[in-house]
Amino acid sequence: MKIQEIIVVEGKDDTVAIKRAVSADTIETNGSAVSQSVIDQIKLAQATRGVIVFTDPDFPGEKIRHTITQQIPDCKHAFLSKEKARPKNGKGIGVEHASPESIREALKEAHLMSEQASSDISQQDLLEAGLIGGSGSKERRERLGQILSIGYTNGKQLSKRLQMFQISRDVFIDAIMQIKQEEENE
Template identity: 45%
Template sequence: MALQTANRRRGVIIFTDPDHAGERIRRRLSGLLPGCRHAFVPRERAVNKGKVGVEAASIEDIKVALARVRTEGPAGRTFDQQDLIQGGLTGIPQAAARRKRLGDLLAIGYGNSKNFLWRLNALGITRTEFEQALEQLEAE
């Protein structure tokens, strides 16, 4: 497959629309392209006339997303469900909004609890980055 060859030779950045269809495409490509890189643009920055898509984002937002690209690695066990609970990222009414904001701060996008935990572990987020982002979230 051409994408697998490109991934081996030069690397591939998966940069999909921040909607359900884009997430399905991202998951599928991620499974086919080990070690690929991921870029995320926040949903609110990718909407034009009610349509969601990367093409609706500004050039500046796209540049920022590409500058903050994350490389996927084997999903380790740096973070677990307890980290999400302690961070207020699951199990409370405002958890979804907190995950969304933290995903923006860490440049890993939005995900439900299970998906967010996978992103924390697979996209190389360090404990320090996580804690600093949580502190920033609390300060806002």
């Protein structure tokens, strides 16, 4: 599978994992303090070929994603669940630990994030769906992020993430119904 866009990753181990899964070029941020020269490379890549931001599902990865989105808002984003980003021994988390199949799947699901988007999903909807303020809400948010391919976020940021990815009310309701059905079948 060949990827036209340039994939932004955190480091060289992520590049190695990407190249095991697909034919693609990468830009490495080399940590969460993204330098201006890396931002300039990403801007050029976005202008010429497009960019997919593919960072680890942890705080530093989200920080990198946020930094890039602020300066280059029209990038695509790909996400891995924490479960798919853990090595077999369970130590650490990152793109470099994901299977080639998980990487290909995440890249296929990459989509645009919009800072200006609005959503008709209210805080009350999130509360009623059990995504905030209750027992099991973290697990439901993790599962919602997997289903919608928008990554995991905490309760405070969930509404913003749904807006940024322009998740419609119908798609949100379908995902919540899937989660509830899975919980009933456990």
